[in-house]
Amino acid sequence: MTVLDMAVLDDAAFQLLKADVDAWVRGPGEDFANQIEATGIVPPELFLDLKAHGFLGLAAPERLGGKDIPFSRYLELMEIFSRSHASIRMLVHVINGTWRAMDEFATEAQRDQIVRPSVAGDVLVAFTLTEATAGTGADIRTTVRREGDTYYLSGEKQLITFGVKCDYWLLLARLEGSTGQDGTVALLVPNAGLPGAEVIDDSETMGVRGTDHAILHFDNTPVPVANRLGEEGQGLTIMLGGFLLPSRVSVAMSCVGLAERAQELAVEYANRRETFGKKIADRQAIQFYLAENYADIAAARALVIHAAKAFEEGAADAGVLSSASKMIAVDMLTRVTDKALQVHGGSGYWKRNPIERVYRDARAQRFEEGTNEIQKLIVGRAVVTGAVTN
Template structure:
């Protein structure tokens, strides 16, 4: 019997289908039960409590996607996408926690040595530490144009620069931060560093007040000659963007696309329930053709986006070179679908849907955030166009 090799990115790992179905049922029960109660608390307080983090850790929900040799559950990527679909019907901050903590190991593991793996990655997979992905800068994009820089003195880098829109940048234990060697340009000068949250010379500004995804913290960061051990560098000098974009971005975009599918399903559930229970002029709202057709359009829209997302997920799982373009197609399509579905779902509710007493109001706000996560629609179109045109345009 041939055995598959589990790669550093987790491809080749899976669990038996009966075990997976049991896990899927457990996740569904949690999302529909305790998850709904947590959603109400998060919206009321604007915060995700430490108790919720502890519960997600105790349930094993922060350790699902990683392979068993890192302490994860060993799910295949397609299996993980099935769970992300369900988690995404919960509060957006719950979805964000499980998405991020089940994903950052993918960026780190292919470039880590064994000491780094035990110090940084295994605790992160266990949910015992939080690593915040720290790429975006206030005056630049999220790629080769980064300007945060380091100068090396012996076994220490000294980091200077700014980052913003950093999810979990306030409460994390480490920033997985991308900078460039002082005086360098292009990707060849980039480095990936694990920077301790309490590093001297680091200033953290909490910027968590957002339209949606309430409870998830975000930060703007400033560094002034902040010391970082060279031992905390992942990969070699010049491999920073390979760490940031290589094995991480494609599966993360697919995961965000599936998050759009799950959130759209939640919006549709709410719209169907409201239409079935609401009576106008003596007739159920659902009996009116305009409403029925709206719900039918939503169902078709969701199914189409889900199918493309699963195609992209299968391509990445099978190391298909087309998976990069497919991930952008899935994210672009799913984000646009989510906008249409949530807008129609809110409209089905009529005026009452605009009130915060209705769950659809939160879903509508949370949906807008997906347009920015892992690249805007314009970025996705650029990736797709490059794959289609290749060198045809020079």
């Protein structure tokens, strides 16, 4: 029995699993990272390798074919994956999370056709919420019109990760004429050349190279009512509570992992680089940068683990802590990567140095799963209404 075959991991087995993930990240993962940066494409072999190692079904329950690793412990693995290339982290993060949105509201037929194959790595589901002309919540404008057993979908989505190559879009829309949360529906829309569906590849990004992103246009695209998750009016609950709440904590931990990689690169460079016959690691200014980074990372990591355990326990403040952890971790990552690049001096600005890629990739978390401005609104409202206290 391998470590990943165990239904319940004791601590010793989990440490072996962490070591296995770390070895993969530093070995094959780094080779894939270099290939992605050189070509701008995630090779199919990467997906197959992640699947073969069981890395795509870490967090899902056994009944869905997953490894049933508790969320807070899974995040320790996400921390390690996030030290790798951003597209590798994105694959592991999304596939280990979308099942949460689907499972509670899926029919058994939907579980067999989509949810379980997603956990197995046989079906790719893209979370499809963001729009160009609206926010990412109750103000969405994409609509459906129901005629018998068919919805007719019209509207636009953008910045949809894996939206080009996915098998299904897990998509939020609203019934024509509805407002707010009422009338929102979550649909599993097959990416199969449906009438009226247009997929535009929008993958040329600053960082996170290789991950495909899509702009989607729908014009009276037919979607069977049987492809709806849950009931009409539950769409926003499915998308926000089912996916975004834990996903924000996962993104926060990805900030921690990437910051740790930036710090590691800065320390290595500082111990190698000499000026005026002295390693820059011995210079007080550099030590101050590294000390501030160490404290910043440790503080953010503690809050992320606290938020993860609150989600596990179903705590009343889990949602607020989710936003708070992402807010703090994102700002931490900005500071740490900036100082790590500064330690490298001008050399860090060149693509031949890994810190350049880390610096570019770090910018994406500032808006992934909701901007920091949105997180501050969520936390601020909870504080002023007395919903949370310190």
